[in-house]
Amino acid sequence: MPLLVLGFASGLPLALTGGTLQAWATLSDVSLQNIGFLTLIGSAYTLKFLWAPLVDRYAPPVLGRRRSWIFSTQILLGAAIAAMGLYSPAGSLMTLALLAVMVAFLSATQDIAFDAYSTDVLRKEERAAGAAVKVLGYRLAMIVSGGLALVLADRWLGWANTYFVMGAFMALCAVATLLAPEPEVIARPPRSLAIAVVEPLVEFFKRPGALGILLLIVLYKLGDAFAGALSTTFLLRGAGFTGTEVGTVNKVFGLAATIVGALAGGAFMTRLGLYRSLMLFGLLQAVSNFGYWVLAVTPAHIYSMALVVGIENLCGGLGTAAFVALLMALCKQEFSATQFALLSALSAVGRTYLAGPLTPPLVEAIGWPGFFVITVLIALPGLVLLRLRRAEIDGLEAGR
Template sequence: MLILGFSSGLPLALTTGTLQAWATVSNVSLQDIGFLTLIGSAYTLKFLWSPLVDRYALPVLGRRRSWIFMTQILLAMAIASMGLFSPSGSLATLAMLAVVVAFLSATQDIAFDAYSTDVLRKHELAAGAAVKVLGYRIAMVVSGGLALIIADQWLGWGGTYFLMGAFMVVCACATLLAPEPEVVARTPRTLGLAVVEPLAEFFKRRGAITILLLIVLYKLGDAFAGALSTTFLLRGVGFSVSEVGTVNKVFGLVATIIGALLGGSLMARMGLYRSLMMFGIFQAVSNFAYWVLAVTPPHLYSMAAAVAIENLCGGLGTAAFVALLMALCNQEFSATQFALLSALSAVGRTYLAGPLTPPLVEHLGWPTFFMATVAISVPGLLLLWWRRAEIKSLETMRS
């Protein structure tokens, strides 16, 4: 879970925050940087091809690991190819390669999410979700904070992307060693059934529509706050690329580890609903840290505190959210159902936070914008409280 979580998280920053930093220092316009967030559309649309992952598999490594391994090798090549271009001279080409990386990454996520849902025993869900998120967020630090330092001081941007491609090859080796699930669910007999049955089974459940809306809204405020966070630290506050990278690497990594381990421990004791509510509140309130950073003189200590708080609270919220998604999945259709649910969670980040954040920042200014992101978090928490009975029933089913 740790290594495959790392593999799942590595490509995302390379097509979002790190690419955003590269474009920022290459003097790409704020509006163009905002539209680069649309590269993540594959994460939102991945449910469209997830039935293929449920229905088909390569003849080796099993139904889930075969897809994971294939996408990891292709990702290694695609990420390395991004290092051959530059935002200042070849923004369109670089963006197209980033779209390919996002598509392959989304496909890897489909298979990995299904694999983790299948391979974890029921009593391992909370710890499994926490470790999975830990690997994911360590990868975000490596491909985000550490990548900025490497690009700024050692290898340059092109060399950094080559290095990240090499990391994917290492992760592919871990896939070869990963165990198969103890209980292998049946494969849908036809592609048509692989499309229809997961949706039919899910929408027969009580409150299915509002659960889907909850998934869209739960991390929406967090998505808005993070949409241009790298640009905010570089251009809005005035820190250097190396300063942002160092703080993200050190404080981001420590807070990520604490958040994931604490999240798994608290979820096992508190249960899913209480964890979702408490961590969701922490996640929303943590956006005030960026507001403080926006209204005070720039200092490394204040940036370190803001990054640590965001990673800690964001890690807690994500761990509980991943546990919710796994609990909602039927093992027979885990690839399609998890893909649909996680794709919905990306709707806010891709189609709302990305395009809307630049005009909101230009109209409101950074301090008021970060205050607004706290308010954006409230509807998701209210909906979670309204659907608490359905969430609690999942805990009973899983126990």
């Protein structure tokens, strides 16, 4: 149960600085180019490996090596998210963006500690189920901060009060951190900050095929990243759905499908193994992007949106569960904060520095239908590289 709630706390801030903020800016008539650049707020998730060694080496003097960081960032996040409700994209876009950057930084720091905690606390045979539970909590948070937030803002509370409520949810998650257990085996922290910075990298790059694995992490979900970069804007402006329709179907129903996919992914992984799961789920998440092409070339209908969004998110959830299990398998416990931060940061490179900035000019140049076809092609290099790296992945599963 604590892992589920901590996964929820990990996922809550992302939509509030991503898709939900994107919807708020869209409905406030912010330009498409500025909305595209708002995706750069997520840079903290890409750069978090820079301060992850501090989390590995030092810790506040209460609640243990990992939970102390998690608890501290959750309290600060509650305050920062609530502060975003004091401003609006129409009148104070820069101030709001700076607050969102602060939220992203604190959220990335929480993720460093939480990812290390889950890597440390789960036994090897629990990784598939643990990855599914993490994704379940994460996606439940996306329903709350994505779909529910859009509906609350559109129909009842307005944007300011919605962000106040989300900040309160974030602060409440700190209770689960207080109740969470410590790992059975507690690894000693690095003896110095220099060792915390250097040794995780040295240990990782000594492994056979390390560079290929790093490139695979960048490419595996790149097609998904492009398809999702402006998906909310597409559904609102390109397909013509209302904010409530998008909030209900894209954010609530779609994320519920992701949860089903994540849980199914955890179950299938125990039978298929890590490599075959990554390949099968990767193929499914690539092909599912064609659904957005269908929405772009057919008249808008709530049922067709529900079907497309459901299938795409179901396949994305399958791929995410396998991907998280891969990242956990790659980490050594002593350096789990730094290594997991480096690996997960690399996975955000495509979303932050490629998909966000490049999607607006691509859409303007070729239109929404052509863009979604290209997202399928973007996913293929990652699958080819996955096939080439099969030996290394099989080695991880065998415990070598």
